[in-house]
Amino acid sequence: MKMFESIKEQIRDIKKIVFVTGAGMSQESGVPTFRGKDGLWRNYDAMKLATIDAFYDNPKLVWEWYNERRRNIFAARPNLGHKAVAELEKYTEVVVLTQNIDGLHQKAGSSEVLELHGSIVKIKCSVCNFKDEIMVEFSEIPPLCKCGNILRPDVVWFGESLPQDVWQKAMIFASQCDLMVIVGTSLVVSPANTLPIYAKQNNAILVEVNPEDTEMSSEMNLVIRNTSAVALPEFVSMFKEN
Ligand code: BJW
Ligand code: ZN
Numbered sequence: 176m177k178m179f180e181s182i183k184e185q186i187r188d189i190k191k192i193v194f195v196t197g198a199g200m201s202q203e204s205g206v207p208t209f210r211g212k213d214g215l216w217r218n219y220d221a222m223k224l225a226t227i228d229a230f231y232d233n234p235k236l237v238w239e240w241y242n243e244r245r246r247n248i249f250a251a252r253p254n255l256g257h258k259a260v261a262e263l264e265k266y267t268e269v270v271v272l273t274q275n276i277d278g279l280h281q282k283a284g285s286s287e288v289l290e291l292h293g294s295i296v297k298i299k300c301s302v303c304n305f306k307d308e309i310m311v312e313f314s315e316i317p318p319l320c321k322c323g324n325i326l327r328p329d330v331v332w333f334g335e336s337l338p339q340d341v342w343q344k345a346m347i348f349a350s351q352c353d354l355m356v357i358v359g360t361s362l363v364v365s366p367a368n369t370l371p372i373y374a375k376q377n378n379a380i381l382v383e384v385n386p387e388d389t390e391m392s393s394e395m396n397l398v399i400r401n402t403s404a405v406a407l408p409e410f411v412s413m414f415k416e417n
Contacts, residue, residue, distance in 0.1 A: 193352040194271045200273070206244075242316070253280070294329060305321065357371055380396045
């Protein structure tokens with residue numbers, strides 16, 4: 176099993192690695208992905224729940240979805256893939272640009288993680304500037320801010336901009352890396368799916384880890400058709416040999 180043989184020789188010159196991760200990264204930790212059969216919750220399409228319109232139509236329903244996901248995520252443990260990414264910091268500079276809100280990269284020990292789509296532990300007011308972290312569940316949903324308006328999960332829904340400071344940094348890291356590893360994302364959601372383009376402009380090596388084809392598979396230098404918990408430990412083992 177030599178998945179990464181074709182880039183082995185190039186590995187010794189790599190100084191900066193950026194991981195771009197999506198829901199598939201946490202699939203082996205028991206966190207469902209968005210698309211495909213996994214992306215259904217009580218027969219609702221996750222893609223339709225992740226919108227500001229869905230929230231204003233039915234804030235209680237959307238809060239229930241996040242509460243249930245938060246319970247599942249709190250019970251989840253980082254898998255061998257998350258751990259491999261964290262371990263790689265011993266050998267080279269590593270930045271993780273994640274679309275996930277589950278915090279599992281940080282739990283695994285990664286020190287530079289940019290959360291592009293927010294975090295399941297954070298909340299904000301839908302009107303004023305109030306922000307907080309949620310530790311215990313609200314007894315009544317939707318919870319209200321001191322200002323009287325509805326509190327919402329501090330995540331990025333369709334039609335909303337990414338946190339600008341985070342996105343600016345993500346673009347810079349992407350355009351300066353030598354190797355980008357794209358793991359467990361269908362790359363259908365913009366602007367996160369433009370990050371590989373910034374890396375390519377810098378002549379970075381692009382590696383995709385995904386059991387299935389994605390929008391950008393044909394742009395990759397290497398495609399590993401395997402899961403993250405299987406492929407990433409082997410990827411990291413190459414750095415140990417060097
Ligand atoms: C494994 C595996 C294993 C399985 N190992 N792999 C038309 C109208 C309006 C907007 C738009 C429009 N056209 C385009 C847009 C922009 C829109 C967009 O991209 N839409 C597309 C769907 C068409 N984007 C936005 O709106 C973004 N904002 C924006 O562009 O601002 C400017 C703007 C403003 C106003 C108007 C228009 C533009 C914001 C996007 C926010 C996305 N938010 C969500 C929810 C976050 C909070 C939460 O988690 O609840 O982010 S949606 C959801 O998708 C979530 C994810 O982070 C994101 C990406 O999904 P991901 O991670 O790729 O998961 P999947 O399920 O798609 O794929 C999993 C992959 O893993 C698969 O490939 C599997 O094969 C693989 N896999 N097991 C490895 N074990
Ligand atoms: Zn408020």
